[in-house]
Amino acid sequence: xxxxxxxxxxxxxxxxxxxxxxxxxxxxxxxxxxxxxxxxxxxxxxxxxxxxxxxxxxxxxxxxxxxxxxxxxxxxxxxxxxxxxxxxxxxxxxxxxxxxxxxxxxxxxxxxxxxxxxxxxxxxxxxxxxxxxxxxxxxxxxxxxxxxxxxxxxxxxxxxxxxxxxxxxxxxxxxxxxxxxxxxxxxxxxxxxxxxxxxxxxxxxxxxxxxxxxx
Amino acid sequence: xxxxxxxxxxxxxxxxxxxxxxxxxxxxxxxxxxxxxxxxxxxxxxxxxxxxxxxxxxxxxxxxxxxxxxxxxxxxxxxxxxxxxxxxxxxxxxxxxxxxxxxxxxxxxxxxxxxxxxxxxxxxxxxxxxxxxxxxxxxxxxxxxxxxxxxxxxxxxxxxxxxxxxxxxxxxxxxxxxxxxxxxxxxxxxxxxxxxxxxxxxxxxxxxxxxxxxx
Numbered sequence: 001x002x003x004x005x006x007x008x009x010x011x012x013x014x015x016x017x018x019x020x021x022x023x024x025x026x027x028x029x030x031x032x033x034x035x036x037x038x039x040x041x042x043x044x045x046x047x048x049x050x051x052x053x054x055x056x057x058x059x060x061x062x063x064x065x066x067x068x069x070x071x072x073x074x075x076x077x078x079x080x081x082x083x084x085x086x087x088x089x090x091x092x093x094x095x096x097x098x099x100x101x102x103x104x105x106x107x108x109x110x111x112x113x114x115x116x117x118x119x120x121x122x123x124x125x126x127x128x129x130x131x132x133x134x135x136x137x138x139x140x141x142x143x144x145x146x147x148x149x150x151x152x153x154x155x156x157x158x159x160x161x162x163x164x165x166x167x168x169x170x171x172x173x174x175x176x177x178x179x180x181x182x183x184x185x186x187x188x189x190x191x192x193x194x195x196x197x198x199x200x201x202x203x204x205x206x207x208x209x210x211x212x213x214x215x
Numbered sequence: 216x217x218x219x220x221x222x223x224x225x226x227x228x229x230x231x232x233x234x235x236x237x238x239x240x241x242x243x244x245x246x247x248x249x250x251x252x253x254x255x256x257x258x259x260x261x262x263x264x265x266x267x268x269x270x271x272x273x274x275x276x277x278x279x280x281x282x283x284x285x286x287x288x289x290x291x292x293x294x295x296x297x298x299x300x301x302x303x304x305x306x307x308x309x310x311x312x313x314x315x316x317x318x319x320x321x322x323x324x325x326x327x328x329x330x331x332x333x334x335x336x337x338x339x340x341x342x343x344x345x346x347x348x349x350x351x352x353x354x355x356x357x358x359x360x361x362x363x364x365x366x367x368x369x370x371x372x373x374x375x376x377x378x379x380x381x382x383x384x385x386x387x388x389x390x391x392x393x394x395x396x397x398x399x400x401x402x403x404x405x406x407x408x409x410x411x412x413x414x415x416x417x418x419x420x421x422x423x424x425x426x427x428x429x430x
Contacts, residue, residue, distance in 0.1 A: 053353060054323065065312040069319030071286075076315050080308070096294070097280040100287030107284075107322075108269065121334045138268060 005031035008048055008059040010038045012171075012200040014110070014164035015070035016058045021160050022074040024194035027085035035201075071103070074160050086194075088157045099151035102142070102158040109135050109165055133215045136169065136179060143181035148188055155192070163189050171203060173210035220246035223263055223274040225253045227386075227415040229325070229379035230285035231273040236375050237289040239409035242300035250416075286318070289375050301409075303372045314366035317357070317373040324350050324380055348430045351384065351394060358396035363403055370407070378404050386418060388425035 005028065009016035023031060036042035036057060044055040051059035052068040060066070060073050062080075067073040078088040090096055109132075115124070142150070150158040166186050170176070176183035189195055220243065224231035238246060251257035251272060259270040266274035267283040275281070275288050277295075282288040293303040305311055324347075330339070357365070365373040381401050385391070391398035404410055 062312075065309060067312055067316050069316055069322075072312075072315030072319045076312055079311070093295070094280060097277075097282055097287075097291055100291050101282050101284055104284030104287040116338070119334075119336045119339050123331070124334050 002028040002031040004063045006034075006051070006059075006061045007031055008034050008036055008043075008051065008057055010036055010043060010057045011202045012168075013038070013057055014168055017164040017198060017200065018070040018160055019058050019060055019073045019077075020198040021163070021194045022077045022088070022157075024197055025086045025088055025155075025160065026077050026081045028077070028081065071161060074157055078157060086155065088155070088160060090151060090154045090156055092152075095152045095154065095156070098146070099156045099158040102150045103161040106162045106165055109139065109162070129215070132212075136174070136182070136215065139166075140179045140182050143185050147181075148185070150185075155189075159189060163195065169212060171208050173208060173213040174215060175213055178215065217243040217246040219278045221249075221266070221274075221276045222246055223249045223251055223258075223266065223272055225251055225258060225272045226417045227383075228253070228272055229383055232379040232413060232415065233285040233375055234273050234275055234288045234292075235413040236378070236409045237292045237303070237372075239412055240301045240303055240370075240375065241292050241296040243292070243296065286376060289372055293372060301370065303370070303375060305366060305369045305371055307367075310367045310369065310371070313361070314371045314373040317365045318376040321377045321380055324354065324377070344430070347427075351389070351397070351430065354381075355394045355397050358400050362396075363400070365400075370404075374404060378410065384427060386423050388423060388428035389430060390428055393430065 002023065005023070007016075007019060007023070009020065023029070034047070036045070036048065038057070042048070043057045048057065048059045049055055051061055051066055054068075056068065058070060058073065059068055062076075065076075067076050074088075090099060146152055149155050150162055163186075166182060167190065170183070170186050174182075190199075217238065220238070222231075222234060222238070224235065238244070249262070251260070251263065253272075257263070258272045263272065263274045264270055266276055266281055269283075271283065273285060273288065274283055277291075280291075282291050289303075305314060361367055364370050365377055378401075381397060382405065385398070385401050389397075405414075
């Protein structure tokens with residue numbers, strides 16, 4: 001039981017979800033978990049600010065240690081609890097290298113950057129859509145070459161980091177027929193217990209969106 | 216001699232510079248190094264595309280392993296060459312946690328996102344400038360609380376990752392009197408051999424800029 005850990009999180013946020021998956025994978029259930037609402041602005045509340053001065057989620061503590069950055073939290077949990085739960089770092093050094101390459105490439109894939117209405121441009125929207133499509137094609141190619149997981153044979157930190165973004169894309173209507181390998185990956189990983197147990201609660205009750213259906 | 220390593224890089228790019236610092240710190244001089252020009256579009260050339268399909272720099276190979284993401288490359292180099300050169304990961308677990316927190320927080324600090332001229336807005340510029348100032352204040356506060364390095368007593372991967380961005384800010388005119396702790400950090404680290412040996416060549420011959428002088 002991980003009673004010395006506290007996680008403040010919001011539903012559907014990939015960074016939050018990553019930390020939740022990592023905690024499940026490492027057998028660290030029973031932490032102090034508090035779901036907050038982005039819509040209600042609860043991520044700017046004093047509980048969060050006490051841990052994360054930027055007022056962002058996740059806000060995560062383990063004893064006296066604060067790790068609000070999801071990448072950092074996931075790597076830290078794997079290192080601190082190496083012998084516990086599922087191993088998230090492959091034995092094979094080539095797989096480890098691929099794991100690091102893939103996990104940080106995720107930053108080219110994430111597309112949801114808020115722009116105030118008065119600053120929106122069709123040209124920007126078109127460009128981002130084109131870039132996102134090119135980027136998703138790169139990942140489809142990866143899953144053709146490697147598998148079943150992102151770094152090869154083993155579920156690893158790369159999947160913990162990247163899967164929530166892939167799930168997000170399908171939630172936003174990405175067409176399974178256009179990206180069959182990515183869809184197969186999504187369908188495999190979504191049934192993994194750590195992922196099922198942490199699936200965004202607000203996704204269960206609301207329909208998906210179709211913003212990406214034509215990609 | 217690191218003859219089985221190849222690094223294609225561009226001058227003044229923080230991601231490239233990080234990998235160069237990490238290689239120096241680990242005593243991995245003698246790698247195949249090729250400087251390319253962003254201005255001439257050389258990062259879209261076939262040498263780069265063969266290693267990095269996005270046509271971005273750095274493009275880095277070690278034997279058969281490709282690590283183009285600077286975070287991934289730096290972590291990988293520290294792990295692969297643990298016993299060689301300078302240790303970039305502290306022994307103390309609290310320092311390790313702080314190292315991970317700080318290195319990934321860098322993503323809140325980086326500000327240079329290209330926007331085409333037709334899509335530029337004064338409102339966006341003002342907002343980004345305000346956010347950047349708030350963000351730099353957070354880092355000034357960190358350096359008041361901890362030091363001399365970002366994760367505490369030891370130079371670590373956090374410095375390898377974040378220092379190039381701090382140097383970038385001062386290159387763009389950040390006022391040393393407004394951010395004295397950050398300035399002290401900058402002045403300490405810039406004389407470190409790994410940093411001196413890799414200092415952007417185009418910064419040596421051209422004056423700094425003053426875009427940030429009023430922050």
